Amino acid sequence: MSEQEVASLLRLFRWRMRFADAVRWLMVAALLAAFVLAGPMGAAALPNLAMLILSAVLVAGLVLVIGSVRAARAAHEGAILLSVGRREEAQETLVNVIKRLSVFRSTLLVACQQLGTLLRAQGNQTAARDVFRAVLKYSGGRFGGVPSFHTTARLMLADAELALGNLAGAYEAFQPVYGATLSVQDRLLLLPIELRYLLAAGHTAEAVANLRDKVRYAELMDAPRAAWVHMLLAEACRREGLERQAEFLCRRAALYHDVTELPASPTAGGPGSIEGVME
């Protein structure tokens, strides 16, 4: 996908999100209007009008929900296609989800986030960053925000920023996550990003702090990512003069995975750094 195509798709995504918001508020307003008009508050015709509004809202809601359920299924299918490596089909499916009319914000967010993951895997880092920024913007907020998406979107944005070499952008993206209570899954996402940032920024003492806990989390990852995190920790230990620990971590990394297949630069994305996050 070219950057122009991504930009135009993001414009559509923003429009769709605003539409989903508008529909939601419109339904709430219509329901409230129906109940204000109901009862013996005014003319005799008003309860009938209330019933008419209520019926219209329910029918319109039903039609939109049916269409949105189809879009949700397609988004799920796109995520599965991406997780099994069928990228072209995944891209087509996800783009179609964003182009479809949906009142489910989470469906649009899933589709967009998966698209970002796909772009990241294709090496289109700038476009991926733009997509994650859009997801981050719409997954937050007091009303209608999706907290689980928001945290993941932050981590994915940080990952893309690191791949682009933008350390300040990466820090800005994942810093708020530090204060939050994270699930084990989010912690596993955060750890390699945090380590890559700390190594690239030269904060190696911080990278080796709580080494045992970090290794414990690395042990829960799949083999290539576990090896990658072990290599990052080994590098931090080496820079801190912890030679025994560095050697131990390198040996473990080699046992997990072929280390020659891992990227040499700490700022580069590791194996499956963000892929497969949303399954």
Next chain:
Amino acid sequence: MISLETARELMERSRTRATWLSRQTFWLLLLGIVLGGLLASPGWLSGSRFVQVLLPQFVLICIILWVYSRTQRQRRIAAMVSAAWGAIQLKDWTQAEAVITKLLRRPIQPVFVRAQSLMALAAVAENQKQYDVSQHILETVLQEPNADASVLYAARVALAGTLLRNSQLTDAVSMIDKLVRMELPPALRAQVELLNLFRLVLMGQTQEAVAGAEERRALFRRHLSTRAGYGYALLSAAFDRSGQTDRAAELWRDATLLIRPAEIVDRFGEVRSVAAKYPSTEWPL
């Protein structure tokens, strides 16, 4: 400690009665009818103008509160399932038991979430070496017709392991053979192979265990991540029994590079002699 009685009680409490009209649906339906009636004919229930104005709003608020509380409960359940599995992954067994027993004290819907919760309970019971309890829970999960296919596969693999631990060898062997013959995704295939290797070591079929050692080792390395250490330990035991001590020592070193020796022995007591015989990798952490 999770006893059989506790497990039975939790399974019973967490079950949702399959009736065509649940108590909650009945109340929601009743409120809906009342609301519809009030909108169609405001004077239906009371002649008082005050009641006629407020009653529809009150009923609507009741419905909204009901939907809100249901959504919140589903969120709480999802968070507790996630917390229980997180604790299991981190081997914080006390926390895992506390969360899962609290969760299963009330009916859980949908069915696949209950199945996941029961799998977590079975994992906790297995860690406490309550294999009969674990077996009972896993058999219940397998009887659940609407459970997720991946949960059912995982339950079958776990049950086969539990049967081995409970010395129900005929059933275990038959189940493992069926699993070995099945078309499975590679990650699950690796788990089945680990189980099969455990069976071979347990039953003293060391030649068969040693024969496919390299393929098994590669499969474990690719798909089991840290748990590949258990596989290396079992392979080490097989090589040790077949007299190939150098290979056994090398595999034990690799096993203990991934998992601490005490943890391996705690899970697979069959490798105790190997742990005593060969030097383990030292952990400088």
